[in-house]
Amino acid sequence: MKITDIFKNTDRTVFSFEIFPPKKTSPLESITGTLFELCAIKPDFISVTYGAGGAMLGNNYTRMLASKIKNEYKIESMAHLTCVYSSKEYVDSELLAFKKEGIENILTLRGDINPEIERLNDFTYASDMARYISQKDSYFDLCGACYPEKHLEAKNLAEDVKHLKLKVDSGVSHLVSQLFFDNSVFYRFLEMADAAGVNVPVEAGIMPCTNKKSIERMVKMCGATLPDKFVKVMEKYEDKPEALRDAGIAYAIDQIVDLLSHGVDGIHLYTMNNPYIARRINEAIRTML
Ligand code: FAD
Numbered sequence: 001m002k003i004t005d006i007f008k009n010t011d012r013t014v015f016s017f018e019i020f021p022p023k024k025t026s027p028l029e030s031i032t033g034t035l036f037e038l039c040a041i042k043p044d045f046i047s048v049t050y051g052a053g054g055a056m057l058g059n060n061y062t063r064m065l066a067s068k069i070k071n072e073y074k075i076e077s078m079a080h081l082t083c084v085y086s087s088k089e090y091v092d093s094e095l096l097a098f099k100k101e102g103i104e105n106i107l108t109l110r111g112d113i114n115p116e117i118e119r120l121n122d123f124t125y126a127s128d129m130a131r132y133i134s135q136k137d138s139y140f141d142l143c144g145a146c147y148p149e150k151h152l153e154a155k156n157l158a159e160d161v162k163h164l165k166l167k168v169d170s171g172v173s174h175l176v177s178q179l180f181f182d183n184s185v186f187y188r189f190l191e192m193a194d195a196a197g198v199n200v201p202v203e204a205g206i207m208p209c210t211n212k213k214s215i216e217r218m219v220k221m222c223g224a225t226l227p228d229k230f231v232k233v234m235e236k237y238e239d240k241p242e243a244l245r246d247a248g249i250a251y252a253i254d255q256i257v258d259l260l261s262h263g264v265d266g267i268h269l270y271t272m273n274n275p276y277i278a279r280r281i282n283e284a285i286r287t288m289l
Pocket of ligand 1: 048049050051080081082108109110111112113124125126127145146151152153154159160163166167176177178179205
């Protein structure tokens with residue numbers, strides 16, 4: 001099923017998960033237990049990331065997992081696909097392979113720039129690949145990434161939102177946001193996007209903070225602001241892993257309840273491949289969706 005139709009056909013908030021494939025050196029089966037537990041929660045869909053910096057070219061884990069989720073576990077899936085290191089021929093071959101597996105949903109991404117890898121000229125931005133795919137084959141439903149606090153390379157949020165509008169006009173029919181810890185930045189972004197004519201559903205990206213180091217790394221990579229309340233939680237429990245995990249889950253639930261009361265289109269949980277955390281959050285919010 002196309003994710004656009006999930007948004008159209010439900011009167012509740014869409015709830016989705018994101019997972020990442022195992023490293024190339026590990027077998028695909030190493031994620032089977034995680035997948036089984038996440039699928040048992042029955043989210044509306046699960047998206048599968050694609051290795052950064054062209055690292056996954058030639059590695060089929062993203063597609064294989066998206067296929068497994070859809071065809072074995074009967075949960076809708078979405079495959080991430082980056083384009084900055086891809087040729088049109090490569091994208092064509094991926095589309096063909098997706099179609100063979102019945103994978104209809106693609107998160108079209110540019111991908112991060114790695115100065116050590118030579119870029120190809122077929123696609124400069126995510127919108128280039130979105131336009132290419134949407135003009136080629138209406139079989140696919142395209143999603144795009146958006147940044148409530150602007151993309152790191154963008155001059156300002158207004159410019160980034162202008163580019164986002166281009167992405168939507170290129171065939172992207174729903175959006176998933178970068179993680180954020182301050183809901184007010186998300187509401188401000190939604191207002192700006194709406195004013196710019198971005199009129200597709202936007203899912204809020206929520207990452208529960210359960211490990212101080214990994215959150216600090218992510219925040220550095222994406223530039224998310226850390227509200228005082230959040231910093232206090234991390235500082236208080238940084239040396240108590242279980243307490244930090246519980247506090248991180250509580251913070252994420254608090255964020256989600258506020259988002260739901262503001263009528264958000266969807267919640268996209270960055271699960272970090274941790275079913276325990278996903279289960280606890282699901283139990284807390286399921287009746288409110
Ligand atoms: P784009 O939409 O192309 O934007 C990139 C930059 O270019 C922005 O600053 C934008 O303002 C600017 N821009 C866009 N269009 C134009 C234009 N026409 N003219 C001038 N400037 C323009 N990375 C991975 O490698 N694998 C993943 O699986 C993955 N999953 C992700 C999932 C989500 C939900 C998010 C939010 C990010 C994900 N990323 C992933 C990271 C992403 O690849 C990076 O953030 C990357 O730097 C930008 O990708 P994009 O698709 O948002 O780029």
